[in-house]
Amino acid sequence: MKKNFKVRILCAILFLGISGIVMYTIYSLSAENGYESNMRSEIVTEKIKEEVSSKLENSEKGMLLSEKIKYFVIMHSPYGSDWNANIRKLAHFSIYFALACMVYITLAILGVNKTMRFILTVGICFCFAFGDEYHQSFTGRTSSMSDVFLDTFGSLCATTGLTIISLFFSGIHSLVNLAYKED
Template sequence: MMKKKNMGMRILAAILFLGFSGIVMFSIYSFSSENGFDSQMRSEMVTEKIKEEVKTKLETSEKGLKLSEKIKYKVIMYSPYGSDWNANVRKLAHFSIYFCLAMMVYITLAILGVNKTLRFILTIGFCFCFAFADEYHQAFSGGRTSSMTDVYIDTFGALVSTCIWTILSWVLNGIGYVIHTINKAYE
C-alpha cells in the first residue's frame, strides 16, 4: 500500500510521464500528417546528415574506416532494404519513436502501481493500437501509404523497450529485496 505522503509525488510524476507520452504521440501524428514529398525530403535530409557524421567521425582513422565498412556490410546483408540507406533510416525511426513511446507508457503505468504483467500487456497493446491507428491515418495524408510492416516495426520497437524496462524492474526489485533482507537481519 502506498504511503499518503508519497501519493502526491506519484501522481505528479505520473502526470509528467503521461505528458511525455503525449508529446511522443503528437510527434508521431505530426510526422504521419506530412505529405509524401515532405516526408521523403525530411528522411533524405536525415539520412544524408547521418552519412556525413559517419564519414566525419569514423572514416578519419583506419580503425574507424574498418568499423564503418563492417557496419555497412552488416546493414546491407541483414536489412530487408539492403543498401537503401533512406529506407533503413525510416524504419529505424519507426522502431525508435515507438521504443520511446513504450518507455513513457510503461513508466507511467509503473508509477501508478500497475502490476508488471498487466503493465507489459497494456504497454504493448496500447502501442500496437496507436501504431495501427496511425498507419490508417497516414493513408489519408497526401502521397502516403499505410503499411502493416510499419505497424510490426513499431510494435517491435515497443516490445523491445517494454522487455528492457520489465527486466530492469525485476532487477531493481531484486536488489531492493536483498537490501531489505540485509537491513532486517541487522536490526
C-alpha cells in the same frame, strides 16, 4: 504518505505529458504527404552519412569500422543499401521504443503491477501504431502492417528491457528486506 502520493501523481502527469508529446510527434510526422516525408528522411539520412563520414573515415580504424557497418546493414537489412529506407525504419522502431518507455514509466509510477504494465504498454503502442498507419492512409501515403509490426517490435523491446530492469531491482529490494528481517 500523502506527500509521496502527490509526488507520484505529479511524476505520472509529467511522463504522461511526455507520452502525449511523443504521440503528437508521431501523428504530425504521419500527417505529412509522401513528398514532404521523403524529403525530411533524405535530409536526416544525408546528415547521418556526413556525421559518420567525418567521425569514422578520418582514421584507418574508423574506415574499417565504417565498412563493417555498411556491410552488416547491407547484408541484414531487407532494404539493402537503401540508406533512406533503413533510416526511416529505424525511426519507426526508435520513436515507438521511446513511446513505450514513457507509457511504461507512467504505469509504474501509478503502481500498475509488472504483468499488466507489460501488457498495457505493448497494447497501447500497438493500438496507436495501428491507428497511426490507418491515419497515414488519408495523407496520400501508403499504410502498411509491416510498419505496425516494426513499431510494436520497438515497443516490445523497450517494454521487455524495462521489465527486466524492474525485476532485477525488485529482486535486490527483496534481498535487502530479507537481510534486514534476519537482523
